[in-house]
Amino acid sequence: MTQQGVQTDMQASRVAPEVKAVPETMTAAFDEFMEAFEAFKDVNDRRLGEIEQKLTADVVTRDKMDRINRAMDEQKKVLDQIVLKKARPPLGRGQDDLSPDATEHKAAFDAYVRRGEEASLRELEAKAFSAGSGADGGYLVPPETDSEIGRRISVVSPMRALSTVRTVSSSVLKKPFATSGLATGWVAETAARPQTNSAQLAELAFPTMELYAMPAATQALLDDAAVDIEAWIAGEVDVVFAEQEGDAFIRGDGVAKPKGFLSYPTVADSAWSWGSLGYIATGAAAGWKATGPSDTLIETIYSLRAGHRQNGTFMMNRKTQSDIRKFKDADGNYLWRPPATASQPASLLGFAIAEAEEMPDVGANSLSLAFGDFRSGYLVVDRAGVRILRDPYSAKPYVLFYTTKRVGGGVQNFEAIKLVKFAAN
Structure with a gap:
């Protein structure tokens, strides 16, 4: 040796x-x-x-x-x-930065969580004309905790961090989308001007679905004044919400959950039409081509239009990424590059890589790799507010906190995301 x-x-x-x-x-x-x-x-x-x-x-x-x-x-x-x-921020928070209304809501919410006192919250939400409050519907979490849960989810879930996020007050967001622009034409100075075709519009609907978690605490924990209840609730809920969301945004079937982009119809990119996602085949069943496997990646990149390509991101799981780490170009340079700093993602052919374990492993006809402008391509819809219902009866001696959030999602631009299919054609 x-x-x-x-x-x-x-x-x-x-x-x-x-x-x-x-x-x-x-x-x-x-x-x-x-x-x-x-x-x-x-x-x-x-x-x-x-x-x-x-x-x-x-x-x-x-x-x-x-x-x-x-x-x-x-x-x-x-x-x-x-x-x-x-x-993640420190558990303790000062009160100096809170407005008087926010301070009052935080104090009332703390009394509700610890002791079940509803009067102050009921009065506050009545003033704000909140719908769905009360013993059956629960109460809105203070804005500090609400935004805290949302921020932590954006760190954990790559889809939420990459996609466009809209907050709505209704249960469904309807969005018109122009699938084609206005028709134009050249004419001579004195020639007739016939009417041109109008833009073609499609209406996309994104219903919000209920996502819930139900952490439990003992009354002794709630009675301990040293415990930051707001931070505890956010810490219990954020990871489970992020895991459920991340899975739904990628492979959710749209039944009582958001519709993931892998659940939409797929066609070969050469036959792409609105309403489906185009894919590039690797040319080998259940794997990469033996010769020039990186050609598929390059073809996928240039299947996107330039406006989307400059914002492109690769999405795959760790196993797929481990295969790609071995690829080299004609000059012997590795196509996969490590992150420049600890807080940045790795890159592939100059584009960032988002690791999502919800993406499937490489297999026969699997769609294990996606490339696209996800901010243009995928829409996450949040119903305003996270709601908590305190339940001290169902699991004595524990107090349950039924925490709900309404979230929806789906593809909003079908030409902004391309897939790689591990198949011969």
């Missing part, structure tokens, strides 16, 4: 075990991730050299590369968790 191979072995064996220890800082996690990537490149270069010389890669080399690939995935998970943790 050459000296370079020995050094690579030592580096590869050093990377994988370090994943077990969670770094204390974002800088340490980022450094370990970059170290793993350098080891990955060395081992993958050796694998490609073995394939070129022997037409097959050594089993030990393949195993080592897979191990480092998994190590990189684990390091990226740790890095993402640290970024999320740093994005």
